Amino acid sequence: MLEVRDLVKVFDGFVAVGGVSLDAPTGSIGAIIGPNGAGKTTLFNLITGHLRPDRGHVKLNGRDVTGIAPHDLCRLGVGRSFQRTNIFPRLTVFQNVQAAFLSHRGRGGNLMTPAERLYRDETLALLESIGLVDRAGEVAAFLSHGGQKQLELGLALALEPAVLLLDEPTAGMSATETREAIRLIARIARERGLTLLFTEHDMEVVFSISERITVLHQGRVIANGTPDEVRRDEAVRRVYLGERH
Amino acid sequence: MRARALWGPLVLVAALLVPALGSRFYTFLANDVVIWALFATSLNLLVGYTGLVSFGHAAYFGVGAYVTGILMKKLAVPFILAWPAAGVFGAACALVFGFFCVRLTRIYFAMLTLAFAQIVWAICFKWNELTGGEQGMPEIPYPDFGWIERVGGSVPLLSWRTAEYFYFLTVLLVAACLWALHRIVSSPFGRMLTTIRENAERAEFIGVNVRRYELAAFVLAGAFAGLAGGLFGIFNRGVFPDFAYWTKSSEVLIMTLLGGMGTFFGPSIGALVLILLNQQIVSYTEYWPLVLGVVLVVLLFGFPGGIAGAVGTIVGRLFRRARGAEVRGA
Numbered sequence: 269m270l271e272v273r274d275l276v277k278v279f280d281g282f283v284a285v286g287g288v289s290l291d292a293p294t295g296s297i298g299a300i301i302g303p304n305g306a307g308k309t310t311l312f313n314l315i316t317g318h319l320r321p322d323r324g325h326v327k328l329n330g331r332d333v334t335g336i337a338p339h340d341l342c343r344l345g346v347g348r349s350f351q352r353t354n355i356f357p358r359l360t361v362f363q364n365v366q367a368a369f370l371s372h373r374g375r376g377g378n379l380m381t382p383a384e385r386l387y388r389d390e391t392l393a394l395l396e397s398i399g400l401v402d403r404a405g406e407v408a409a410f411l412s413h414g415g416q417k418q419l420e421l422g423l424a425l426a427l428e429p430a431v432l433l434l435d436e437p438t439a440g441m442s443a444t445e446t447r448e449a450i451r452l453i454a455r456i457a458r459e460r461g462l463t464l465l466f467t468e469h470d471m472e473v474v475f476s477i478s479e480r481i482t483v484l485h486q487g488r489v490i491a492n493g494t495p496d497e498v499r500r501d502e503a504v505r506r507v508y509l510g511e512r513h
Numbered sequence: 514m515r516a517r518a519l520w521g522p523l524v525l526v527a528a529l530l531v532p533a534l535g536s537r538f539y540t541f542l543a544n545d546v547v548i549w550a551l552f553a554t555s556l557n558l559l560v561g562y563t564g565l566v567s568f569g570h571a572a573y574f575g576v577g578a579y580v581t582g583i584l585m586k587k588l589a590v591p592f593i594l595a596w597p598a599a600g601v602f603g604a605a606c607a608l609v610f611g612f613f614c615v616r617l618t619r620i621y622f623a624m625l626t627l628a629f630a631q632i633v634w635a636i637c638f639k640w641n642e643l644t645g646g647e648q649g650m651p652e653i654p655y656p657d658f659g660w661i662e663r664v665g666g667s668v669p670l671l672s673w674r675t676a677e678y679f680y681f682l683t684v685l686l687v688a689a690c691l692w693a694l695h696r697i698v699s700s701p702f703g704r705m706l707t708t709i710r711e712n713a714e715r716a717e718f719i720g721v722n723v724r725r726y727e728l729a730a731f732v733l734a735g736a737f738a739g740l741a742g743g744l745f746g747i748f749n750r751g752v753f754p755d756f757a758y759w760t761k762s763s764e765v766l767i768m769t770l771l772g773g774m775g776t777f778f779g780p781s782i783g784a785l786v787l788i789l790l791n792q793q794i795v796s797y798t799e800y801w802p803l804v805l806g807v808v809l810v811v812l813l814f815g816f817p818g819g820i821a822g823a824v825g826t827i828v829g830r831l832f833r834r835a836r837g838a839e840v841r842g843a
Contacts (some may be wrong), residue, residue: 338718348718356707356711357712358711371719371720380697382700383701386701423715
């Protein structure tokens with residue numbers, strides 16, 4: 269269970285996140301939506317310790333994890349992906365995921381064993397489940413954009429997270445790619461019983477897989493509930509109708 | 514893969530055969546190259562593997578040289594203790610300086626490493642009682658080869674001059690250090706360093722404590738630079754403040770870039786090429802730095818992977834072409 273209470277972040281007088289609270293019950297799939305600049309990414313960065321909130325707190329299974337370092341949060345079972353694709357470009361696909369296994373299983377302090385053969389099976393199994401096993405030997409930078417996004421998901425999954433935060437996992441993908449990626453993410457989340465929290469632009473996708481939706485607007489929560497509740501919400505309609513193009 | 518594993522022993526044997534050419538001068542050059550190869554490889558742990566550009570790596574080289582020199586000359590400590598001490602002091606020094614340096618990034622990191630190195634240089638330059646100050650510390654003794662000389666004197670193949678015994682010792686010790694460094698960069702620890710080089714932010718999010726790993730790399734690099742310095746002081750028959758001066762830091766950085774920081778043996782190749790070029794070109798022209806500058810510009814623009822990278826690319830291309838021909842032929 270991830271609890272976010274009253275988070276506030278102000279940049280030079282600009283209120284990026286102004287008192288956001290939300291719950292992500294264990295095993296649930298939740299989405300955060302909102303127009304550009306609504307504060308979604310800032311909220312993610314506050315939750316994952318990338319930024320320190322000015323006020324409020326984040327609790328993971330009752331434990332206060334507000335503003336702790338990302339590498340510590342990782343150990344507590346929170347994985348994340350980034351909006352801007354964020355991989356290790358000059359390592360191979362295999363090495364990318366393997367590095368995450370090595371780090372997560374605490375082997376990083378080992379100076380004398382060749383890394384080459386460690387966690388081979390785990391890495392290949394994970395690459396199989398995200399559909400990249402055929403590209404294992406390729407340099408990550410040469411993957412397509414969609415492939416890199418999948419790889420990023422793989423990096424997050426290698427940490428065997430209980431909670432997974434995905435910041436626009438389909439940014440820059442075509443409509444077909446988006447649907448496939450989301451199907452993959454939802455399948456993996458259900459298989460592993462993950463608590464999933466993600467942000468997304470494509471409303472169809474959001475309403476199709478989420479159990480709970482939180483709508484942000486100008487740094488505040490304007491609606492929070494099941495897809496049906498959110499669909500009917502007056503404030504949401506106003507915000508989205510106002511900027512429909 | 515197996516063919517590649519043979520290169521190390523092959524080069525080691527070739528290096529051990531150099532004195533058999535019978536030229537004192539070649540042995541002297543080879544000794545210089547071997548020590549600088551270790552120094553440059555230690556720097557590459559930072560530059561090539563972790564992505565940290567240090568402008569002050571000579572500090573640890575200098576500290577190592579003074580530690581071994583002072584222990585052997587003033588306190589008559591045997592080499593077997595005085596040399597490891599260079600590594601220990603190099604590491605300790607790197608731990609203290611690194612603690613501050615890894616808190617900064619990029620150019621600020623580089624500038625702070627330079628600042629610390631200049632402090633080390635200033636201390637060596639001014640602390641007359643301990644370091645001999647500006648005059649340095651000449652006449653560092655060779656390790657005691659007494660028993661080998663007694664035994665070897667009667668066996669034809671084993672009778673060499675002291676400088677040559679020291680050369681053999683250097684080759685074996687450097688080979689051991691390079692082997693250890695190679696193990697380190699291929700280990701999970703080494704892999705974590707490359708994730709930091711590739712993307713420090715992402716490394717944090719796969720659970721890597723970036724600063725701690727950077728500090729560990731800094732300390733290891735300092736230790737091996739110290740060991741290289743310890744050997745160099747003896748080889749040079751004296752230790753001088755300019756060992757820690759910024760020009761030494763830039764020299765070793767140039768070797769690393771020239772040879773290629775993307776490969777393990779790149780910096781060693783850089784050391785070999787730079788020292789040979791220096792010897793050769795100086796005898797033709799007084800404009801050696803000009804030639805070096807041109808070589809560097811060409812390399813940096815044409816082959817950013819350095820000599821090792823360029824050779825790798827060319828061999829790769831030839832190999833592919835040969836394979837292509839085979840396929841067409843079949």
